[in-house]
Each structure stands twice: as structure tokens, then as C-alpha cells.
Amino acid sequence: MSLGQRQRHDAISGNPLPDPPPGPTVLELRHVTCAYEQGRPAICDISLAIREGEILCLLGPSGCGKTTTLRVIAGFEPVTAGEVYLEGRLVSSPDSLVATERRRIGMVFQDYALFPHLRVLDNIAFGLHALPKDERQARVSTLLALIGLTGLERRYPHELSGGQQQRVALARALAQKPAVLLLDEPFSNLDPDMTGKMREELYDLLLRTKTTAILVTHDHEEAFAMADRVAVLRDGRLEQFDSPEAIYHTPASPFVADFVGQADFVPGLIENGTVATEIGSFPNQKGFAAGTKVVVMIRPDDVHIAPSAQGTARVTARQFRGSENLYTLQLPSGDILHSSETSTSIYPIGTLVNVHVLATHTVLFEQGRPTSA
Ligand code: ADP
Numbered sequence: 001m002s003l004g005q006r007q008r009h010d011a012i013s014g015n016p017l018p019d020p021p022p023g024p025t026v027l028e029l030r031h032v033t034c035a036y037e038q039g040r041p042a043i044c045d046i047s048l049a050i051r052e053g054e055i056l057c058l059l060g061p062s063g064c065g066k067t068t069t070l071r072v073i074a075g076f077e078p079v080t081a082g083e084v085y086l087e088g089r090l091v092s093s094p095d096s097l098v099a100t101e102r103r104r105i106g107m108v109f110q111d112y113a114l115f116p117h118l119r120v121l122d123n124i125a126f127g128l129h130a131l132p133k134d135e136r137q138a139r140v141s142t143l144l145a146l147i148g149l150t151g152l153e154r155r156y157p158h159e160l161s162g163g164q165q166q167r168v169a170l171a172r173a174l175a176q177k178p179a180v181l182l183l184d185e186p187f188s189n190l191d192p193d194m195t196g197k198m199r200e201e202l203y204d205l206l207l208r209t210k211t212t213a214i215l216v217t218h219d220h221e222e223a224f225a226m227a228d229r230v231a232v233l234r235d236g237r238l239e240q241f242d243s244p245e246a247i248y249h250t251p252a253s254p255f256v257a258d259f260v261g262q263a264d265f266v267p268g269l270i271e272n273g274t275v276a277t278e279i280g281s282f283p284n285q286k287g288f289a290a291g292t293k294v295v296v297m298i299r300p301d302d303v304h305i306a307p308s309a310q311g312t313a314r315v316t317a318r319q320f321r322g323s324e325n326l327y328t329l330q331l332p333s334g335d336i337l338h339s340s341e342t343s344t345s346i347y348p349i350g351t352l353v354n355v356h357v358l359a360t361h362t363v364l365f366e367q368g369r370p371t372s373a
């Protein structure tokens, strides 16, 4: 199983990145397709592998197939093509389906799905009836301490805050010592000011318990903050599976580029071995043939502006974001470009500016080509 093996380097500096945990592959999806009834598949030809201890994020817009992927892994949905291997064992194929309770999978749902009539203690102990009483109590106490809810074990779910309920749901899933923990948008029901804190807590808990996890999110910042690797889905297909750094700096398609951060696409033409655009020339890194129409992906962090009476671009908007000013610029062609400047660089709307792009690498896409990776 070699799908998960990949040397990681920072796309910009070329420096090696910290390796994801070097453990064995725990879960592998090979060319998995899943269709609800007949009709268009909800996910199509998905291949990815996860190593022990790794945190993988499934990232993509609503309806792209994230939840379906988790449901396939958990065994709630059969596959129409492909195979799923869990701990080296075939658990799903078009001809076979190992039941959810016979897969070592833990799940935390969007709404936590705690049992309302059970106290915290019994929610966490729910799946542990096979254990002797002493062992069960010991495991529940350890988990209560891990999630910081010791003392609240006799409360009912409705007597807890959203964040506390989420911790109980996590503890309940971890109590089973799952081979893989699946988390479906676990922060979506929390107040925004709780999300950052819970994200850090969850990350810490996953590392401390050495849990292999798949986290579903539509928020690229969350994916970048948590993941060893990110799988970007679009319309049920895997667009890119890579380190967060590679996804951001070397997106495989304009869709990925746009989804994981602000990106502009400046049209260019291959001439004399370079890419000619109205904001200067760029290296023809993909070796496109002369005359090919391309677009250059440019991030606002790489665009620098200097006010000048001879400037060819014009400031049309400024968004103050605290740590930066994000400027919208109109180029002579009418195309729009964005520039991120320090929070103290203030240029009024209408200012004429010169534009310098200081990118250490260039991301090029051919114009009019299908965007799939
Ligand atoms: P996400 O979690 O990324 O928002 P989903 O996996 O829930 O996406 O959905 C993927 C696609 O499958 C969508 O087009 C959705 O409408 C469809 N879908 C999801 N669940 C069902 C279902 N139970 N029956 C039929 N279609 C479904």
C-alpha cells in the first residue's frame, strides 16, 4: 500500500516538512464510488490512504461528498465500485460490506448525537458493556480527565454547554479505542468564539491519544491548522491530496487555488519562453508551447504596490483586516488583482500605483482547460 507514502517538502523553500507519523497504513480507499440509489454518484473514484496517528482533513464545499465519504468508511453506505481496507482487512467492496459495529471506527457527528436520557458517565461508557466493571470505570475516569470534565459525570447532556457536549461526544468515540476516528464538521454547532479554543483542544487530544483521525470541514483554515494532509473534494471527486503547504502554494487546479485562499488569475500568453502578462513576465514553469493562452495564479501576499503618478493600476477598494490591508486593484485591461499590505499602509481609493509581483514560484494553468487535477 503505497498511496499514503509521500516525501513532504515546502513548495516555496524546498525545505523538508515534518513527516507525518511514519506508522503503517490504517485505512485505504481504492477507487471508491458511492451512489445513493441510481443516478449521479455522490463520490466517484476516490483513492486515499491514512497512516497511523495521522490527521487527515476532507475539505470542500457543501454537497461535494465529505459526509458520504465518512459514511462509506463507517460502513453506513455500501460502495458501488472500489474497495475500502481498514487495518489491512477488506471491509467494503461491491460484493461485501463489513457491518459498522465490526469496524473499529469512532464517529463524532455534527450534532454530537448524545443520548439525552443518559448521564455523561453512561454516555461515555455506552459501548463498553463487554468490559469488566472495574476496567470500564477506569477507562471512563481516564477519559473524563482527558476532556477536563471530571466532576460533571452525573450531569445530563442538556445540563452542559455546546463545547462540553462536544467533549463528551469525543470521549464516547475515543472510549472504543477506534482505529480511526471520524469527525464530521465537529465545530459547526459551536459559537464562533468557542471554535478556535475547541480546535486547539481537539488537536491536543488527538496527539496525546495518538488517534488516527479524519476531520471533515468546509473551512480551509481549519483544515490547514489541523491536518497532516488535506484531501480537497469537488463534486464527488478528489481534486488534490497533499500537505496543507502544497495545497496552498501549488494547487492542482484553479478550483483548489480559489477554495483555499484569495487568488487572482491573470491571463497571459507564452512568448519567447516566458509568460507575458500585463503585470510583467513570469517563468513558463510547465513548458507550455509558444502561443498557448494561460492564466497565472497570484495570491495577494505576493503582490506589492507603490503609489506613483505614472502608476498603471488603480486602487478601487481597501478592506482593513486588522493584521493587513487588502487592496483591490484595477489593471489597465479592467482585470482585478488583490494586494495584501501591512496594516499601516493606507492608500485612498483612486490612488495610482505600480504593481510588483514578488512570487518565489509561479502557478500556471492553461486557459479554457478542464480544471480537474
Ligand atoms: P457534504 O457532506 O460534502 O456536504 P454529502 O456527502 O452530504 O456532501 O452529499 C454529497 C451528494 O450526495 C450531494 O449531492 C447530496 O445531495 C447527495 N446525498 C447525500 N445524502 C443523500 C441521500 N441520503 N440520498 C440521496 N442523495 C444524497
Ligand code: MG
Binding pocket: 066, 067, 068
Ligand atoms: Mg456533510
